[in-house]
Amino acid sequence: MLKALAMRLMQIGLDAYVVGETTTPSVEKGDLLIAASASGETSSVCMTVQSAKKQGADLVVISASSESTLGKIQTPDITISSATKFSTSDASIQPLGSLFEQMLLIVFDAAILEMSQEDKGSNDDMAKRHASLE
Amino acid sequence: MLKALAMRLMQIGLDAYVVGETTTPSVEKGDLLIAASASGETSSVCMTVQSAKKQGADLVVISASSESTLGKIQTPDITISSATKFSTSDASIQPLGSLFEQMLLIVFDAAILEMSQEDKGSNDDMAKRHASLE
Amino acid sequence: MLKALAMRLMQIGLDAYVVGETTTPSVEKGDLLIAASASGETSSVCMTVQSAKKQGADLVVISASSESTLGKIQTPDITISSATKFSTSDASIQPLGSLFEQMLLIVFDAAILEMSQEDKGSNDDMAKRHASLE
Amino acid sequence: MLKALAMRLMQIGLDAYVVGETTTPSVEKGDLLIAASASGETSSVCMTVQSAKKQGADLVVISASSESTLGKIQTPDITISSATKFSTSDASIQPLGSLFEQMLLIVFDAAILEMSQEDKGSNDDMAKRHASLE
Numbered sequence: 001m002l003k004a005l006a007m008r009l010m011q012i013g014l015d016a017y018v019v020g021e022t023t024t025p026s027v028e029k030g031d032l033l034i035a036a037s038a039s040g041e042t043s044s045v046c047m048t049v050q051s052a053k054k055q056g057a058d059l060v061v062i063s064a065s066s067e068s069t070l071g072k073i074q075t076p077d078i079t080i081s082s083a084t085k086f087s088t089s090d091a092s093i094q095p096l097g098s099l100f101e102q103m104l105l106i107v108f109d110a111a112i113l114e115m116s117q118e119d120k121g122s123n124d125d126m127a128k129r130h131a132s133l134e
Numbered sequence: 135m136l137k138a139l140a141m142r143l144m145q146i147g148l149d150a151y152v153v154g155e156t157t158t159p160s161v162e163k164g165d166l167l168i169a170a171s172a173s174g175e176t177s178s179v180c181m182t183v184q185s186a187k188k189q190g191a192d193l194v195v196i197s198a199s200s201e202s203t204l205g206k207i208q209t210p211d212i213t214i215s216s217a218t219k220f221s222t223s224d225a226s227i228q229p230l231g232s233l234f235e236q237m238l239l240i241v242f243d244a245a246i247l248e249m250s251q252e253d254k255g256s257n258d259d260m261a262k263r264h265a266s267l268e
Numbered sequence: 269m270l271k272a273l274a275m276r277l278m279q280i281g282l283d284a285y286v287v288g289e290t291t292t293p294s295v296e297k298g299d300l301l302i303a304a305s306a307s308g309e310t311s312s313v314c315m316t317v318q319s320a321k322k323q324g325a326d327l328v329v330i331s332a333s334s335e336s337t338l339g340k341i342q343t344p345d346i347t348i349s350s351a352t353k354f355s356t357s358d359a360s361i362q363p364l365g366s367l368f369e370q371m372l373l374i375v376f377d378a379a380i381l382e383m384s385q386e387d388k389g390s391n392d393d394m395a396k397r398h399a400s401l402e
Numbered sequence: 403m404l405k406a407l408a409m410r411l412m413q414i415g416l417d418a419y420v421v422g423e424t425t426t427p428s429v430e431k432g433d434l435l436i437a438a439s440a441s442g443e444t445s446s447v448c449m450t451v452q453s454a455k456k457q458g459a460d461l462v463v464i465s466a467s468s469e470s471t472l473g474k475i476q477t478p479d480i481t482i483s484s485a486t487k488f489s490t491s492d493a494s495i496q497p498l499g500s501l502f503e504q505m506l507l508i509v510f511d512a513a514i515l516e517m518s519q520e521d522k523g524s525n526d527d528m529a530k531r532h533a534s535l536e
Contacts, residue, residue, distance in 0.1 A: 020422065022271045044449065096145065096261065105236055133316050144424075151425055153536075161534050177315055263427060312536050369406060370511065390497075391485065398487050
């Protein structure tokens with residue numbers, strides 16, 4: 001879901017990168033890291049958030065749990081009620097983090113829609129930035 | 135979205151692979167290829183579907199458009215009404231294929247939920263198959 | 269090997285992207301596409317080169333075979349004598365494109381070394397651009 | 403380089419996966435994790451090795467440095483003399499871990515060559531397992 005967000009951010013004209021992809025540069029003060037983990041226990045996410053925090057990046061953390069390793073590093077900015085790989089939830093009969101991922105996508109797409117309207121960016125502008133080798 | 139589906143398919147106990155990832159084996163008769171492109175013009179998707187068809191794989195094709203290069207190779211099994219990078223749609227004010235991707239995720243998660251209930255697979259079974267190095 | 273090259277190009281301070289990664293922008297006139305296929309028959313590579321050519325990008329093509337689908341689209345700029353998935357070679361007992369990949373890496377690293385010396389870039393400059401979230 | 407190794411391992415008929423790819427299953431006792439970091443300080447590699455060790459997996463660790471965070475978790479099985487992002491080396495004028503990566507590729511390809519000869523596997527057998535959608 002975060003990759004879908006990064007792609008849309010690039011398409012509305014912002015510099016966006018995905019942690020772990022080939023040409024992602026060094027994180028710096030002034031960068032914003034957006035991180036999500038339903039359980040808040042995904043160790044690569046915890047480690048990345050901790051490291052970005054030390055390096056002075058701004059953070060947005062999204063989780064289904066605030067009582068977690070991730071929650072202790074950084075209180076989640078957005079909490080989504082959902083099952084995780086460690087717990088079930090009354091919010092849905094769906095397994096694991098399915099509901100969490102659906103909500104992430106909707107939240108991100110809503111943010112992109114709002115941002116693209118502010119900028120008066122059109123479908124055409126975004127289509128021009130859409131990858132043309134695919 | 136197809137990666138999210140492949141991950142869940144693996145977690146309910148099926149052999150699933152993503153085209154283009156490192157250890158994805160050769161496609162064979164008896165394999166099922168699931169392909170999606172909102173516009174039906176994503177050339178890598180068209181090429182993959184055509185090649186898998188020649189190699190005798192079964193196909194499920196999902197698109198927002200049946201009048202497309204992809205639609206001519208294989209009539210879409212599921213058609214989702216959505217804007218694409220080439221056209222806008224009355225179905226939503228969202229840009230590009232956003233609605234298409236949201237619908238894909240919901241359709242896939244619904245299929246996974248039904249498949250996991252048939253197998254009487256539980257959240258616990260799926261959690262055990264969840265990647266433990268992440 | 270091309271990902272290793274893209275990473276080093278970024279580290280010596282150039283804008284570099286990998287086709288198919290999340291935030292890779294639209295290719296444009298003035299961009300340089302570097303493509304490699306031992307057999308010259310990898311269909312995604314052929315399609316990408318053809319599409320980039322139409323969109324006006326400059327091309328560097330590397331292959332073990334000039335009598336190939338890729339070779340017909342664009343005569344290889346660098347030819348490396350090696351076995352491929354379709355042919356064996358006297359050049360080495362190694363299977364498939366192993367020799368081709370080793371030679372690619374050496375050629376790319378030699379180019380990077382030369383480029384980094386011209387720019388008087390040091391190990392320190394490159395280390396600063398090295399991904400810091402990994 | 404580890405992805406190149408995983409691809410060849412799959413092609414000689416072994417079950418191989420890349421940590422972090424979509425359908426990589428849970429690691430288990432009996433699995434072998436192969437990890438490499440020139441500096442021995444890549445935090446995702448350190449974390450993965452530590453976690454796999456706890457989960458009972460066998461380990462092969464390759465590094466340019468034994469006096470490192472990674473070296474303290476697990477003494478490197480193979481040490482390659484090379485510069486890293488933190489240190490230069492007399493072994494080569496090449497920047498960062500370039501020499502390390504070249505040596506990794508050669509060591510892995512030599513291992514694959516030996517394994518494929520033991521199994522009397524031929525270029526043809528491997529070509530059949532080579533990804534056919536690419």
